[in-house]
Amino acid sequence: MPLIDVLVLEGASAASVAITFELIDVANRIRARAGRPPCFDVRVSGSGARWATQLARLPSKGSANRPADVVIVPGLAWMDEHLVRDGLQRRDADTARKALRAAFQSGAEIASSCSAVFLVASAGLLDGRRATTTWWLGPLFRQLFPRVTLDTDAMVLTDRRMATAGAAMAQLDLMLSIIARHAGPDLADSCARFLLLERRQSQSRYMALSFLTAAxxxxxxxxxxxxxxxxxxxxxxxxxxxxxxxxxxxxxxxxxxxxxxxxxxxxxxxxxxxxxxxxxxxxxxxxxxxxxxxxxxxxxxxxxxxxxxxxxxxxxxxxxxxxxxxxHGARQPARRRRLPVSPGGTGSGSV
Incomplete structure (x- = not known):
């Protein structure tokens, strides 16, 4: 069972942190309803760990004492240039950078969204990779991290064990991508439907496939x-x-x-x-x-x-x-010509 380490800094976005734990919980509950074991174990780290643990109603003691398979950094409340620059200079940010480097060296996947992508980039882990972040901070990101190829039009980008997501509902998108990769696209789609059926029904079915292609x-x-x-x-x-x-x-x-x-x-x-x-x-x-x-x-x-x-x-x-x-005698349209379909996975016929 993959271990997810949620690295939370003090002042992190409450919505982003809540979405992270909610998606993990939903994925595990859907599996439980099917009579199957949970798909993720979870623990919390970082300067905001105590607050996040209470928010998620998790046991105060860490659930696993082993290297994480995935480290997730929820979005930070760094909404402008001043907050980003000050935030990166904080002592807990430096501690977090060391933890991220150690986790990556141990083989973990690192995932972040919104302004948290700045923290991961400041650890040097995105150099030479493609990444995305919140669009209005794009110019600052390019200035601070010129070795990262930034694409602010992307919803989620995955580049060699590094996953990044943009703004707004970015953490939701990021979590669904992690579920799709580690527990399967069907479960990711089930989670999207469970959470979003009423408000985003027409978009939810796109998510799992889009997240898989992002790899x-x-x-x-x-x-x-x-x-x-x-x-x-x-x-x-x-x-x-x-x-x-x-x-x-x-x-x-x-x-x-x-x-x-x-x-x-x-x-x-x-x-x-x-x-x-x-x-x-x-x-x-x-x-x-x-x-x-x-x-x-x-x-x-x-x-x-x-x-x-x-x-x-x-x-x-x-x-x-x-x-x-x-x-009732309604007039029916004439039958239309059927388009040719290639019978094989590598054929050249129209589909």
Whole structure:
């Protein structure tokens, strides 16, 4: 069972700390409901450990005395340049830097969000790596840490055991990425649905897949390229080219990062978008199929039903409505041509 060490400094964001423990607890409870052992052990360290332990209602004694597998630094309340510069000079920040270096040397993954990324960068652990942080502190970050390649447009970035996330709900995004990598994308998706179903239903299903692609910058690049073009057909060869890779290399990296072949990866992107449209618009299935690149709605219907999801239930309801319309003599659209689909994970047919 992976051990998560939550490193909390005094004055850390209460929301960020609470989200960290909440996601760990939710993941463990979902596993318990399935009759399985918990997926994470947890302990707290840092100058704010006592406060965080009380906030999370954890036992005061550390739960494990062994090297951590993951060290998480929740967001800090350093919201402007003055607070960042002063915060990095604090004695507890220096202690935290030593702890982070030791944990990384022992093989731990280091994860941070928002202004906490500054603390990790000040330990020299992000030099030569890609990272993200809160966008309005981007200019200061580039000034202080020129050896780090900063991408403030990214939600979550993972680069060789270093995970960073941006602002707003960054800690939530970061925790879901950790759950996806260490306990599986299905559990991460279940956690997202458990916590966000009412308010962010249409976005939650994207999270696990996006977090998995974040581990490989080329696969992440392909995902962004594909999402912008889901309304049209394109080949796996085009997708691989967008990632700057050959077809076979892209297939290997795609499957290693996501567990899906390129064909299934692209199908999932299209189905995810279709589910969003089913749940957030009044469009019919024919129109939705066209918007996600399927000329034949029956292809989309088959893929949605394979998901066994709320989107599939929506399809069945709409099918029932269409049946009633036919019974009342409603005119039905002509059957459309089905797009070719590559049968293999490295094929070049449109998907």
């Amino acid at each position: 490989d910058d080329r696969v992440s690049r392909a995902e962004r390229w594909a999402r912008a073009r889901l309304h049209r057909a394109f080949t796996i060869s085009e997708l691989a080219k967008a990632a700057g890779l050959g077809v076979r290399t892209f297939a290997r990296r795609c499957e290693r990062a996501t567990g899906l072949s390129p064909v299934r990866f692209l199908q999932k992107l299209r189905v995810d978008k279709a589910m969003e449209l089913l749940e957030t618009t009044r469009l019919g299935l024919d129109d939705i199929a066209e918007k996600v690149g399927y000329a034949d709605p029956s292809t989309l219907r088959r893929l949605l039903n394979r998901e066994k999801s709320p989107g599939a239930r929506a399809v069945r309801k709409r099918d029932h409505g269409a049946t009633l319309s036919r019974m």
